[in-house]
Amino acid sequence: MHIYELSGRNVEVTDAMRDYVEEKLTRLDRFSDQITDARVVLTVRDVRDAGRRNRVEVQLNVPGGIVRAEEHHADMYAAIDRASDVLERQLRKFKTRYMKHRQDAPPQPEPGLAEADVDAGLDDVTEFRPEIVRTKRFDVRPMSPEDAITQMEALGHDFYVFRNMDSQGVGVVYRRRDGHYGLIEPS
Secondary structure (H helix, E strand, O other), X not given: OOOEEEEEEOOOOOHHHHHHHHHHHHHHHHOOOOOOEEEEEEEEOOXXXXXXXXXXXXXXXXXXXXXXXXXXXXXXXXXXXXXXXXXXXXXXXXXXXXHHHHHHOOOOOOOOOOHHHHOOOHHHOOOOOOOXXXXXXXXXOEEOHHHHHHHHHHHOOOXXXXXXXXXXXXEEEEEOOOOOEXXXXXX
8 A cells, every 4th residue: 555644643754664564555455456445543532441542533535435344442453453363354344345246246347356366265254244233222301512512421422312401302422533522513
């Protein structure tokens, strides 16, 4: 992979980190040489749970979609490893679906996909179908959006559902990538 953007939030990205991320991203090229670019954000957060202190977010742009991973760990390098493993699995699935779609469609020459990639042992990958595996029920208390943000931060979550005390409607506050907060309310 040749084109990627690496940035840090609340952390200085050292040359060692940059080299490590580049090594991990280059390893992903064997699964898809069609990755057009990547964006990596390393974040250090002040949270109660030390295992969620370091966050790595990676977004790979591929033809017809995006492959994304977000992982947390007490050690930044371990979080990078985890994100790399998740991306590797997702790229395998993406490539399997892509190949299946190609088999169903009329044959057309595809640049950038070598026959060696087709025979790379991807038959053992089963297609993943996401499903709801957990349902959570809780009381939605009336509060201001500012109080909801305080609750969200105290829990270490990225979003929080609440009942807006002014409008009595349900709202969601969330942490934006730029470090600010957002508010979602139905109209």
